[in-house]
Amino acid sequence: MAATAADASWMQQFPALDGLPAAERQRLAAVAQSITLPADKVVFAPGRPPEHFMLLLEGVVRVQQTAPGGREIVLYRVAGGETCIMTTACLLSHEAYAAEGVTETEVKAVAIPKTAFDDLIATSPGFRQLVFSDYSNRIADLMHVVEEVAFERIDKRLAQKILARADVEGEVAATHQALAVELGTAREVVSRHLKEFQRRGLVDLARGRLRLADREGLRALAEAEN
């Protein structure tokens, strides 16, 4: 949580801010608080209204929603160079949100007070562009989630997900429960489909992780039309 009020090097990650007049940049650097968060920390949750606008420098924040019954679904992820829309939205419209944000890695970010945020929006077209396009991207993400949940088969979505989350070795480090949350389904459903994938020689299963055995086969499944 080190405050480095004078250091403005982080701005290089945001082209929108790079274009600001020097005077603006200095003012911004003066009020911005640089912060670091450990992995697996809850950044925001229902009932905890944020006080700052946040720019992510490094790391990933997962945003998910929890239903009364305990089931969860991942809505989207925020990565370096992006702004956290949920906090922005709370800041700007005083609405409480149902979603929860959790760091997946160590996260470095800068926090900007609301007044400075308003100022930037008013004076910097580039900053406006940044904020609006992040909003738009989140809306697109959410629409994609709706489409997947409402219309796509679980096996297809599961294949997509493990392909997307596999490292270069083809390893995916995730429990069945974690994958179920990604898809907004139940753990048993994931277990059964993975079992079937294994039977078909598409993956090798192990406790807490799995390995892609037939990327092409999985890809075919992931891209199937039906």
Add this chain to the structure above:
Amino acid sequence: MAATAADASWMQQFPALDGLPAAERQRLAAVAQSITLPADKVVFAPGRPPEHFMLLLEGVVRVQQTAPGGREIVLYRVAGGETCIMTTACLLSHEAYAAEGVTETEVKAVAIPKTAFDDLIATSPGFRQLVFSDYSNRIADLMHVVEEVAFERIDKRLAQKILARADVEGEVAATHQALAVELGTAREVVSRHLKEFQRRGLVDLARGRLRLADREGLRALAEAEN
């Protein structure tokens, strides 16, 4: 499609604009185009990028998503006094969207060119507030849809929907197909549940419409925890 460049009375519907300095208001009135659309007209669709920022004065626009397989789901509705976020988002981030907007009633709106929009955002805190809070509300709507689709039972959602769409007489004018689209499910599923509702004395069914017979019973269903 009458252009009434000099008439600024519509601004009264937007408190955010009412607070603008007189000079700004005049400038805005000069560039705003007042338009009227008939019911059941497609306002925007994938591939048709909009050129104006839109403020709805009267009427309702339904925004929905269509899956490749032909199934559809209603995402949210835009009513008088609100802005059409999809067009805004397209305007601001040059992204193509998968959603489609359709007027449900005759719609009156004003269109503002992108340059005037930029100008307003820069100069009017009230206008900023309007745009950002509409963005936030749409995100909240979408999150609500995700939650419903992923976690709630169809009978509960159907009960909620017909309660919400009933007029004072308790009449709902909608085909089973239309209700299915509201919920993002299949027509047969709606038919079967409505049949069951009828068997339990909750509704009376007729072709193309239905009547609530037991509001309390439906409410109990709609608010059930399971």
Add this chain to the structure above:
DNA sequence: CTCGCGCGGTGACAAAGTCACAGACGCCGC
């Protein structure tokens, strides 16, 4: 070593979605 807990496996059943097709109603033209 062993205890406990998180992880995964399974069977049985309920709910929802799919497919195919049959009636039935309402409207329009004649």
Add this chain to the structure above:
DNA sequence: GCGGCGTCTGTGACTTTGTCACCGCGCGAG
């Protein structure tokens, strides 16, 4: 008033997904 036609609704059979209950295993802490 009558046929014809398109839309709306009903239904059965089957698949997929979700729920519930419960079990066993393995890994890590103590």
